[in-house]
Amino acid sequence: xxxxxxxxxxxxxxxxxxxxxxxxxxxxxxxxxxxxxxxxxxxxxxxxxxxxxxxxxxxxxxxxxxxxxxxxxxxxxxxxxxxxxxxxxxxxxxxxxxxxxxxxxxxxxxxxxxxxxxxxxxxxxxxxxxxxxxxxxxxxxxxxxxxxxxxxxxxxxxxxxxxxxxxxxxxxxxxxxxxxxxxxxxxxxxxxxxxxxxxxxxxxxxxxxxxxxxxxxxxxxxxxxxxxxxxxxxxxxxxxxxxxxxxxxxxxxxxxxxxxxxxxxxxxxxxxxxxxxxxxxxxxxxxxxxxxxxxxxxxxxxxxxxxxxxxxxxxxxxxxxxxxxxxxxxxxxxxxxxxxxxxxxxxxxxxxxxxxx
Amino acid sequence: xxxxxxxxxxxxxxxxxxxxxxxxxxxxxxxxxxxxxxxxxxxxxxxxxxxxxxxxxxxxxxxxxxxxxxxxxxxxxxxxxxxxxxxxxxxxxxxxxxxxxxxxxxxxxxxxxxxxxxxxxxxxxxxxxxxxxxxxxxxxxxxxxxxxxxxxxxxxxxxxxxxxxxxxxxxxxxxxxxxxxxxxxxxxxxxxxxxxxxxxxxxxxxxxxxxxxxxxxxxxxxxxxxxxxxxxxxxxxxxxxxxxxxxxxxxxxxxxxxxxxxxxxxxxxxxxxxxxxxxxxxxxxxxxxxxxxxxxxxxxxxxxxxxxxxxxxxxxxxxxxxxxxxxxxxxxxxxxxxxxxxxxxxxxxxxxxxxxx
Numbered sequence: 001x002x003x004x005x006x007x008x009x010x011x012x013x014x015x016x017x018x019x020x021x022x023x024x025x026x027x028x029x030x031x032x033x034x035x036x037x038x039x040x041x042x043x044x045x046x047x048x049x050x051x052x053x054x055x056x057x058x059x060x061x062x063x064x065x066x067x068x069x070x071x072x073x074x075x076x077x078x079x080x081x082x083x084x085x086x087x088x089x090x091x092x093x094x095x096x097x098x099x100x101x102x103x104x105x106x107x108x109x110x111x112x113x114x115x116x117x118x119x120x121x122x123x124x125x126x127x128x129x130x131x132x133x134x135x136x137x138x139x140x141x142x143x144x145x146x147x148x149x150x151x152x153x154x155x156x157x158x159x160x161x162x163x164x165x166x167x168x169x170x171x172x173x174x175x176x177x178x179x180x181x182x183x184x185x186x187x188x189x190x191x192x193x194x195x196x197x198x199x200x201x202x203x204x205x206x207x208x209x210x211x212x213x214x215x216x217x218x219x220x221x222x223x224x225x226x227x228x229x230x231x232x233x234x235x236x237x238x239x240x241x242x243x244x245x246x247x248x249x250x251x252x253x254x255x256x257x258x259x260x261x262x263x264x265x266x267x268x269x270x271x272x273x274x275x276x277x278x279x280x281x282x283x284x285x286x287x288x289x290x291x292x293x294x295x296x297x298x299x300x301x302x303x304x305x306x307x308x309x310x311x312x313x314x315x316x317x318x319x320x321x322x323x324x325x326x327x328x329x330x331x332x333x334x335x336x337x338x339x340x341x342x343x344x345x346x347x348x349x350x351x352x353x354x355x356x357x
Numbered sequence: 358x359x360x361x362x363x364x365x366x367x368x369x370x371x372x373x374x375x376x377x378x379x380x381x382x383x384x385x386x387x388x389x390x391x392x393x394x395x396x397x398x399x400x401x402x403x404x405x406x407x408x409x410x411x412x413x414x415x416x417x418x419x420x421x422x423x424x425x426x427x428x429x430x431x432x433x434x435x436x437x438x439x440x441x442x443x444x445x446x447x448x449x450x451x452x453x454x455x456x457x458x459x460x461x462x463x464x465x466x467x468x469x470x471x472x473x474x475x476x477x478x479x480x481x482x483x484x485x486x487x488x489x490x491x492x493x494x495x496x497x498x499x500x501x502x503x504x505x506x507x508x509x510x511x512x513x514x515x516x517x518x519x520x521x522x523x524x525x526x527x528x529x530x531x532x533x534x535x536x537x538x539x540x541x542x543x544x545x546x547x548x549x550x551x552x553x554x555x556x557x558x559x560x561x562x563x564x565x566x567x568x569x570x571x572x573x574x575x576x577x578x579x580x581x582x583x584x585x586x587x588x589x590x591x592x593x594x595x596x597x598x599x600x601x602x603x604x605x606x607x608x609x610x611x612x613x614x615x616x617x618x619x620x621x622x623x624x625x626x627x628x629x630x631x632x633x634x635x636x637x638x639x640x641x642x643x644x645x646x647x648x649x650x651x652x653x654x655x656x657x658x659x660x661x662x663x664x665x666x667x668x669x670x671x672x673x674x675x676x677x678x679x680x681x682x683x684x685x686x687x688x689x690x691x692x693x694x695x696x697x698x699x700x701x702x703x704x705x706x707x708x709x710x711x712x713x714x
Binding site for chain 2: 134135136146149150181183189190191192213214215216217218219227229230231233234235236237238239240241242243244245246248249250253254256259260262263264266267269270273274277278
């Protein structure tokens with residue numbers, strides 16, 4: 001199938017210097033795809049001047065005069081920047097001109113705008129941020145990683161259904177196991193929200209494994225781990241901080257004295273493998289799941305390699321019909337959206353956060 | 358000063374085979390200390406038969422007929438096992454026969470019993486679990502790591518005051534910086550509890566740095582990081598899981614082929630340094646802070662080295678007058694205990710959890 005991706009070409013820390021080469025690399029690797037670069041037309045056209053014709057004819061440029069700043073409050077971006085590259089890219093998905101949107105911009109703004117423009121899928125109260133984290137033997141899909149700091153049990157069950165559908169679509173797992181992140185495995189553990197969520201999940205028809213703990217994420221105990229965005233974001237950031245500290249520690253140890261410097265030369269391939277293992281670029285591309293459209297958030301600091309991965313992720317979600325699968329899984333579960341009490345709905349208040357900014 | 362530590366000799370995965378040798382090592386290293394071993398008298402006396410007289414005269418055995426199981430519900434341990442080694446050890450602190458209690462037993466039961474027997478310090482609604490985590494340049498004291506899955510802003514402020522007092526007592530930092538764990542650094546981020554807590558901390562007189570994120574724990578951005586027990590426990594367990602995965606990955610990489618096996622020989626000191634770095638035994642000894650008595654929880658799987666560290670931690674807290682310092686810091690802050698709404702008070706319901714079991 002032919003897939004068209006609208007790209008917020010101005011988003012992220014590096015803007016077109018990363019997004020344009022990444023799009024060209026993506027097009028070269030994936031036949032039968034098209035890219036719409038959204039942003040400042042003159043600059044983007046100029047960046048494409050040397051592109052070979054076979055690729056150039058699969059890229060179009062769509063003008064947008066404004067750019068959402070990385071630290072702009074989501075509510076401001078939503079209300080005031082109607083012609084931002086981010087918003088116009090999402091509009092293209094809404095209008096059917098593109099199948100998916102990818103942005104490395106401000107996460108909170110992306111969530112607020114995508115939600116406002118695209119709306120949520122039937123049965124979904126709030127979108128979530130989902131991403132894969134590495135495990136001993138593969139990956140675990142974790143959600144929510146920061147979109148919702150307060151969640152009701154019904155919303156967490158919706159996250160479980162969306163995670164299940166994503167794992168089926170992307171990884172081909174027929175009945176993905178669902179773990180509920182908690183402070184202990186026993187049923188009596190946790191706060192009331194988590195306990196009520198577990199009750200709902202048991203009768204949801206999803207493949208509910210039960211409670212899991214923080215270390216289960218990296219042990220790959222379940223295919224999907226569900227949590228609220230506050231807990232998920234802290235766990236993600238703590239993990240990133242620890243991995244970086246341990247890598248820096250290894251590097252410092254290997255340069256401590258002549259003997260360890262010698263060891264470093266011999267151990268170089270292992271060190272590089274370690275670095276790859278903890279490299280967030282490999283896992284770049286968090287899905288804003290639950291919207292009526294495929295929206296993928298790249299890390300703000302993404303380089304070309306990382307941004308290509310985010311584009312591929314968007315492509316895979318379109319190709320594997322993630323939206324239909326989510327709708328089916330929600331319908332199959334019979335979760336009434338009306339059961340959910342949305343506690344704080346205003347973007348920018350306790351709404352989207354900059355989990356991946 | 359002379360310090361006497363009551364030890365739950367039966368607690369933990371290994372019981373007296375770890376606790377007794379650890380106590381003897383502790384006594385040998387720390388002059389002017391005494392240990393009361395609490396548990397099954399005959400077994401403990403037998404384990405001490407070969408002890409040299411100079412140490413033996415600083416150990417006494419106090420009988421207790423029962424043992425709290427590692428997976429026993431805290432409420433059951435509290436109500437039914439009045440003569441458990443854990444409870445009798447805590448009683449000795451209450452009666453003034455010991456200055457501190459150390460246990461490697463069931464965390465939830467230890468918290469429930471300690472709270473029931475010792476009560477909380479004036480101005481403290483609920484005790485918390487505090488522990489040091491490694492950073493690039495030292496340690497960060499994090500609390501709560503799992504005692505309270507629901508916290509009010511007033512309780513989180515009390516945790517901040519306790520953490521501040523602990524950091525002063527143990528590490529000699531005069532005005533420790535306090536970070537509030539959140540999903541972003543901006544004031545608008547986070548849920549209502551965190552926002553209200555930040556407001557209270559700003560006028561508390563404590564050295565409040567502001568919001569911190571998960572990675573700040575390992576960057577050592579602040580001396581103390583405050584969070585509720587749900588978030589803290591997930592962050593701690595996720596970190597443990599990730600560190601273990603990365604260590605296993607390094608080991609596997611170094612044994613992949615003859616070249617990397619050669620590299621492993623040369624890199625052995627670095628590997629060992631890495632292992633020490635992530636070794637939870639170095640940081641063994643979580644403080645149950647906020648009680649009218651010093652109670653230190655050792656990891657359930659602690660070996661002799663780790664248990665010695667827990668004993669030393671209890672000793673340091675007594676020596677540096679942690680309890681008085683907490684009382685002073687709370688009094689200096691003028692936090693009214695009555696402001697706090699204790700949401701779920703029954704042990705075993707949403708009360709203590711097995712963060713360190």
